Amino acid sequence: MLLNSPSVEQLIExxxxxxxxxxxxxxxxxxxxxxxxxxxxxxxxxxxxxxxxRIVHCGVCRNLAESDPxxxxxxxxxxxxxxxxxxxxxxxxxxxxxxxxNGTYHVLHGxxxxxxxxxxxxxxxxxxxxxxxxxxxxxxxVATNATAEGEATAMYxxxxxxxxxxxxxxxAHGVPMGGGLEFADDVTLSHAMQGRTKID
Amino acid sequence: MDITRFKCTAFRCxxxxxxxxxxxxxxxxxxxxxGKTSLLEAILFATTSKSHRTTQESDLxxxxxxxxxxxxxxxxxxxxIQLDANMYRGAKRFKVNGIAQSRVSDILGKINTVxxxxxxxxxxxxxxSQRRKFLDMELxxxxxxxxxxxxxxxxxxxxxxxxxxxNQADPAMLEIWEEQLAQHGGLLIExxxxxxxxxxxxxxxxxxxxxxxxxxxxxYLADIGPSDDFVGxxxxxxxxxxxxxxTTRGPHRDDIExxxxxxxxxxxxxxxxxxxxxxxxxxxxLEWVKQRVGEYPVLMLDEVLxxxxxxxxxxxxxxxxxEVQCIITTTQPQxxxxxxxRPVMVFQxxxxxxxxT
Numbered sequence: 001m002l003l004n005s006p007s008v009e010q011l012i013e014x015x016x017x018x019x020x021x022x023x024x025x026x027x028x029x030x031x032x033x034x035x036x037x038x039x040x041x042x043x044x045x046x047x048x049x050x051x052x053x054r055i056v057h058c059g060v061c062r063n064l065a066e067s068d069p070x071x072x073x074x075x076x077x078x079x080x081x082x083x084x085x086x087x088x089x090x091x092x093x094x095x096x097x098x099x100x101x102n103g104t105y106h107v108l109h110g111x112x113x114x115x116x117x118x119x120x121x122x123x124x125x126x127x128x129x130x131x132x133x134x135x136x137x138x139x140x141x142v143a144t145n146a147t148a149e150g151e152a153t154a155m156y157x158x159x160x161x162x163x164x165x166x167x168x169x170x171x172a173h174g175v176p177m178g179g180g181l182e183f184a185d186d187v188t189l190s191h192a193m194q195g196r197t198k199i200d
Numbered sequence: 201m202d203i204t205r206f207k208c209t210a211f212r213c214x215x216x217x218x219x220x221x222x223x224x225x226x227x228x229x230x231x232x233x234x235g236k237t238s239l240l241e242a243i244l245f246a247t248t249s250k251s252h253r254t255t256q257e258s259d260l261x262x263x264x265x266x267x268x269x270x271x272x273x274x275x276x277x278x279x280x281i282q283l284d285a286n287m288y289r290g291a292k293r294f295k296v297n298g299i300a301q302s303r304v305s306d307i308l309g310k311i312n313t314v315x316x317x318x319x320x321x322x323x324x325x326x327x328x329s330q331r332r333k334f335l336d337m338e339l340x341x342x343x344x345x346x347x348x349x350x351x352x353x354x355x356x357x358x359x360x361x362x363x364x365x366x367n368q369a370d371p372a373m374l375e376i377w378e379e380q381l382a383q384h385g386g387l388l389i390e391x392x393x394x395x396x397x398x399x400x401x402x403x404x405x406x407x408x409x410x411x412x413x414x415x416x417x418x419x420y421l422a423d424i425g426p427s428d429d430f431v432g433x434x435x436x437x438x439x440x441x442x443x444x445x446x447t448t449r450g451p452h453r454d455d456i457e458x459x460x461x462x463x464x465x466x467x468x469x470x471x472x473x474x475x476x477x478x479x480x481x482x483x484x485x486l487e488w489v490k491q492r493v494g495e496y497p498v499l500m501l502d503e504v505l506x507x508x509x510x511x512x513x514x515x516x517x518x519x520x521x522x523e524v525q526c527i528i529t530t531t532q533p534q535x536x537x538x539x540x541x542r543p544v545m546v547f548q549x550x551x552x553x554x555x556x557t
Binding site: 113119151152186187190 | 376
């Protein structure tokens with residue numbers, strides 16, 4: 001019987017480590033892979049393996065990339081005096097999709113979180129500050145998530161750079177474009193109200 | 201507002217209940233351990249997603265089962281609402297008018313309830329944390345932003361306390377959490393202050409109604425006052441906090457002081473006075489909710505008669521406005537003296553089965 005197969009257990013456990021995957025989903029994924037023809041599983045394993053072996057951390061911005069430095073950090077047409085700070089590579093991907101940002105990124109791979117034992121060292125902030133000096137950065141845009149930890153991280157960066165020439169800004173919070181107000185939650189709306197701007 | 205129908209299955213010892221309470225007085229009568237309190241608890245759970253007796257939600261599931269269902273039909277001034285609360289294998293789900301609600305804050309305030317049980321005497325004689333819990337429960341029901349601020353405040357406080365606990369607390373690291381404490385905590389203080397300000401005259405009057413000539417006063421003891429410089433207070437306390445390894449200042453240290461005839465009720469009042477004060481607070485809440493939402497909430501009284509002397513019981517019944525739907529549990533079937541000529545519906549409960557009599 002499948003239930004007491006250690007290798008299947010191990011596969012389920014492997015899926016469970018992925019973000020957003022619970023026990024049930026992990027079981028479904030594992031059983032699905034095992035029910036399909038063998039090539040499907042082989043392709044899957046191959047895709048994971050190949051992608052992982054080609055991807056490195058960019059030495060400049062710590063984003064995941066196929067080269068070091070990454071394509072953004074190596075691009076001379078981009079504005080290297082502006083750095084957008086995000087929690088995860090997905091944050092940089094989201095902003096990049098927006099298409100209107102022409103600066104560079106810095107990926108923290110986390111936020112300050114004492115309960116999880118994450119402090120400035122764990123986020124390698126010293127090397128981030130060194131990078132800012134080295135590259136002559138004028139402005140950092142803090143785009144960490146609007147959580148307690150994301151806000152505290154933004155506050156930390158702003159305090160640490162208070163004595164420097166570097167301007168620290170925070171992305172605005174507001175209602176989504178093209179969406180009705182009724183879809184925004186109460187807190188977002190109250191932020192949007194507080195951060196209202198004058199129409200010129 | 202009033203509950204026109206209540207159904208539940210497999211909630212604690214309530215196996216299969218389906219009743220249609222009257223919009224006025226409802227008496228649930230039965231012996232001990234027959235499910236009287238569980239019935240009120242089920243209503244409370246469906247309207248607030250919480251139990252007053254336990255934080256261990258698996259306790260609420262009937263013996264040997266995997267889950268429970270609660271259904272309420274509620275009549276409000278301008279509309280009717282159906283509320284479903286289900287628990288299955290540890291996951292709770294809520295529906296309003298048949299539509300699933302993803303956030304608990306979306307069900308709070310759909311139906312307002314005021315609940316009084318004998319344990320509520322701890323509001324007066326218990327610790328400050330119980331009074332803060334009271335404030336948080338009441339305000340969360342009526343203000344979604346309060347609940348949000350409370351959750352955020354607690355999260356930030358946990359983070360700052362963790363730094364202190366681990367001895368990693370240099371002032372610069374503490375400071376980055378303080379602005380958020382001030383932002384969310386300030387909102388809590390503001391609402392608590394306003395709430396107690398509004399509740400006080402109502403409670404004073406209600407206490408007069410129950411206890412006659414004695415005078416009740418209450419005062420909000422805010423650890424950081426509404427007009428204090430929150431961030432400044434936290435900054436000043438940093439050294440103390442580092443020494444004591446905990447955040448020593450803020451609304452998580454707030455309290456309410458009850459005085460009866462100028463004496464602190466917590467230490468100086470009799471049991472009867474403390475009970476009356478707690479009850480007065482709940483009656484005040486009835487009026488307060490009415491002022492806020494335009495109609496009376498549903499009042500649930502659990503075993504209050506066993507705890508009050510006949511005179512106070514009589515006064516209590518007199519103090520409950522006729523428009524209020526009241527659901528009261530008792531072990532004594534004869535309430536005629538107390539009810540005077542009020543219309544009443546009586547339900548008998550026995551081993552988790554409820555029948556109208």
